[in-house]
Amino acid sequence: KAGVTQTPRYLIKTRGQQVTLSCSPISGHRSVSWYQQTPGQGLQFLFEYFSETQRNKGNFPGRFSGRQFSNSRSEMNVSTLELGDSALYLCASSFSPRDRGFDEQFFGPGTRLTVL
Amino acid sequence: AQSVTQPDIHITVSEGASLELRCNYSYGATPYLFWYVQSPGQGLQLLLKYFSGDTLVQGIKGFEAEFKRSQSSFNLRKPSVHWSDAAEYFCAVGGTARSGGGADGLTFGKGTHLIIQP
Numbered sequence: 706k707a708g709v710t711q712t713p714r715y716l717i718k719t720r721g722q723q724v725t726l727s728c729s730p731i732s733g734h735r736s737v738s739w740y741q742q743t744p745g746q747g748l749q750f751l752f753e754y755f756s757e758t759q760r761n762k763g764n765f766p767g768r769f770s771g772r773q774f775s776n777s778r779s780e781m782n783v784s785t786l787e788l789g790d791s792a793l794y795l796c797a798s799s800f801s802p803r804d805r806g807f808d809e810q811f812f813g814p815g816t817r818l819t820v821l
Numbered sequence: 822a823q824s825v826t827q828p829d830i831h832i833t834v835s836e837g838a839s840l841e842l843r844c845n846y847s848y849g850a851t852p853y854l855f856w857y858v859q860s861p862g863q864g865l866q867l868l869l870k871y872f873s874g875d876t877l878v879q880g881i882k883g884f885e886a887e888f889k890r891s892q893s894s895f896n897l898r899k900p901s902v903h904w905s906d907a908a909e910y911f912c913a914v915g916g917t918a919r920s921g922g923g924a925d926g927l928t929f930g931k932g933t934h935l936i937i938q939p
Contacts, residue, residue, distance in 0.1 A: 812865040
């Protein structure tokens with residue numbers, strides 16, 4: 706079974722631009738979560754999508770948004786990029802049946818975003 | 822709010838020696854606990870998880886972890902480390918709003934960087 710894939714793997718943008726990152730979950734997984742990893746703040750939860758709906762959200766500004774498609778693939782968008790948005794963005798998928806509580810998450814390799 | 826503390830930023834261990842990485846958590850209900858490993862430039866690989874039941878859990882690559890509710894700890898252990906174990910290790914706690922943990926999503930510790938001496 707193929708793992709979580711993320712595209713692109715590397716991205717360079719300039720301040721003020723916007724960027725879209727893509728994530729394809731493991732086949733059969735319905736939940737996709739996004740995390741930001743920086744040296745200073747570590748790993749932080751951005752948001753989770755389940756059945757095309759944002760189910761949960763971390764403490765990030767509205768410049769960070771996402772969506773999920775009917776095939777469970779997800780995209781994350783960051784508008785008006787700032788230097789501090791430079792990070793590794795990780796996507797994780799899980800099967801996540803709601804009646805079973807929390808489910809383990811499987812991570813992709815990440816997209817390294819550099820904002821100049 | 823849930824939180825995870827990994828007290829050791831760096832740990833250096835000789836190859837073949839035993840290893841213990843510490844993790845303490847704060848959570849309002851029964852936690853779902855995880856250990857992940859990250860090699861440079863890579864994503865996170867799940868080593869093991871604790872959901873319920875036996876408090877000693879076995880994972881991949883010879884790792885194990887013990888859940889101690891009284892100490893709010895979930896320490897990772899390995900009896901004999903290999904040079905390939907050098908990496909960043911993250912402890913994480915997860916939960917759902919229904920179990921009192923607040924927002925879904927994993928809360929990670931800051932990580933422990935493991936260095937293996939030959």
